[in-house]
Amino acid sequence: MLAEPAQDAAREWSADEAVTALFSAHYRGLVRLAVLLLHDEQAAEDVVQDAYVGLHRRWWRLRDADKALGYLRTSVVNGARSALRHRGVADRYVAARRQVDEQTVASAETGALALLRHREVLEAVRRLPARQREAIVLRYYAELSEAEIADAMGVSKGSVKSHAARGMAALRLGLEQAP
Incomplete structure (x- = not known):
């Protein structure tokens, strides 16, 4: 390497x-x-x-x-x-x-649907429990294997699968309920 x-x-x-x-x-x-x-x-x-x-x-x-x-x-x-x-x-x-989170405030001027959807997804990810968020970010952003995620999180591969599945289900539900 x-x-x-x-x-x-x-x-x-x-x-x-x-x-x-x-x-x-x-x-x-x-x-x-x-x-x-x-x-x-x-x-x-x-x-x-x-x-x-x-x-x-x-x-x-x-x-x-x-x-x-x-x-x-x-x-x-x-x-x-x-x-x-x-x-x-x-x-x-x-x-x-401090309750200001500039990254999640949608700007009225932009009007870009893609930007709004991106922010909705980021906000939904932020609302996930820590372990689910870590599993989702490491899997889909960092593109790590389950074994690498397990090593990084200090858990078993089975726990990685469980956290990722629960996180994805919560994301789907949260994004479907978004206005």
Whole structure:
């Protein structure tokens, strides 16, 4: 995964080289994944950067360099969960809650049905329980296999299937009931 075909397969990567190569190839995709889970671009970038820092710190412990991307995905999903938990706690104890979500407000000027439908779908995804949302995003956005999703979420493949099926059913129902 890290080495180019022309390079020696037995070459050992330093943490700096490996993280630089992974960053160049996967940073944007991991940020998009985190944005879908967190609904906050700045928090998503922080989670992804923390994942890269963690990988760099623990590079020497990684037995198989080909699993580094999986490690990063798992770190991003876990970091997003942690950020959501923190956000929930803060919301319960902070008097002034922020209720502005500019991404879900449909602009009257645009009038584009495609944009409105896209926002309806994103809003429906946001309303899903966390595990269902994670399974749907990892499957249909990140296009991961059930095994990769199970690794990233820390659950069995059967749980991935269950969360994805329930999430899709809830999305269908929510979108059918939308005005």
